[in-house]
Structures are given as structure tokens and as C-alpha cells.
Amino acid sequence: MDIFAAAPQPLLLKKVLKQENNFIIRSMVVVYGYGKEPMVLLTNKRVQKKAEVLSILKAYIIRWRIEEMFRVQKQEFDLENVWVRTLRSLKRMFLLVSIMISL
Template sequence: MNILDVANLYKGKYVTYFQDKHGKSKKVKFSYAKIKLPVIPDKKLTLVIVRGLGEKPMLLISNLKPESKKLTEVILRVYIKRWKVEEYFRFKKQQFDLENIRVRSLNSIRTMDLILTNLIGFIAMLSEKRNTTKLSLWISKLAKRIYDIPNFDYYAIADGIFEILKKSRTGIKSFLNSNIKFKRSQQPNLFSLQLC
């Protein structure tokens, strides 16, 4: 049988609730069916059919054998958590063009990845405080979004930070209070050295 024909036989035996991207609670119906695939006929699999997350039912294939609503719901929730991890890696690759970094050693790649991971951690902290601090409001405003910023607002925060930093030519001194006196660095630079 075609897998869609199998899915159409199951209309949703169990019900659970998920939050959509706008934070509203959404009713989701799900069922499961034992299946076998033609390419691996000796392997027993489970098809989890989920209705309510989109126009078409979501079909998840698992090697777990759920015999209850609880285990089927665990499969569904784990998949949705996994999808958030995939979104993190997609953000990392797209927003910072990670796959286009030109370095010569594995250590350099690891260093760049660590820097990006720390930066995304900072963005995540700003995302948690969304619209509650002046900094997060300011960054969201500078992101220049036409529509409302979605729940996964990492792209907007990264764009807002980019807008702030692209105008900076002297570092963060200009952002700080002008009453603060800075000690002159004792580190020589190329322009302060007299070359013969």
C-alpha cells in the first residue's frame, strides 16, 4: 500500500496540544500503525500519523514499538525538539555563512565554530528577554522587519546587532558614557611606531 493511503485510514485516535509559532495552543490528533517497508521487509516499524500541524498529515517513521498514547506522544515531541535543533544549525549556516569560511586547519574551523556558538548563545539570551529590556527592544527595532518578528527571532536579533556594529569604526567607546575616562593602551600599534 502507498503510505498516504495507510495514513488516510487513521484519523487521530489520541489528542495532545502544542504551542504554535504565535504562542497559541493548538489541538493535534495522532495515531500510529505498524508498518513494513519493501526495501527492508524484515524490519518492523511504526508509522506515527499527526494531524493538525499543517494541511497534510505529518508522517513519522520510528523503529520504536509504541503500545500506548504516551510512547507515541514521546516520538512526536522528540521529533519536534529535533526540528528545533535543525533550525539552530540552519540559522548558523545561513546567517553567518558558516560553510563559506576560508581557514586552513581543523583547529581554525573549531575556533570559528566556538565563536559562533557563543554568539548564538548570546542571541538566545536576548531572545529569552524579548521585549522586556531596552536593549532587546532597541535591537528588534533596528532589525527593520516589515511584519511582526516570529517566535524564532534569532534572525531579527542578528540583523539588529549587525545594524548596530556596522556603523562602529572605533569600537564600543562611543556607545559608553562619555564621563568615563579610558586609560590609554600601552600596546603599541603600527601607526605609533616610527619606522626608519
């Protein structure tokens, strides 16, 4: 199932040019339809077409799902209190937790 097939409509695009902490904000994308309040995304990409807006929205949603996965792993399995000594051990631990979540 394509989660983007039912992308919210309409999409409103506003152009801005502002620099904050060495990050140039070139576009502000305001998305209506994902909740009561509009979603505001800032990007350094130049956005001129609806396809570009949807591309930014897709990237944000994919990134958000990854962030949520790590949040759930940390909170539900109390991983904040787990100490590992190597990166290899950390990768193994997250792999095992991911497998447990998928079961």
C-alpha cells in the same frame, strides 16, 4: 514554557512492518495539527501507547530544532565558505556563532 504542553490532537497510529536499506520500519505515526498537511514519522520502535507516540514526536521536534539551528548558522553567517583545519577550531567557530545568535 513547555512547547509540548499543547501537543496536537488527535494522534493516529498505524502499524507497518517493512524493511528498507537495513532499516526495519515498525510503526508509522501520523500527526494532525502541526500544519495543513499531516506529519508522517517512520520509526523502528514498537509503538502501542499514546505516551510512546508523544515521545517519538518530542524527539523529532527537538531534533528538528537542532537541525534548524545549524541551517541558520550556515546560511546567515556564510559558514559554507569558512575553512578550519581542526575539529577544535570548528567547535570554537560554532560556539562563537551560537553566542552571537543568542545576543
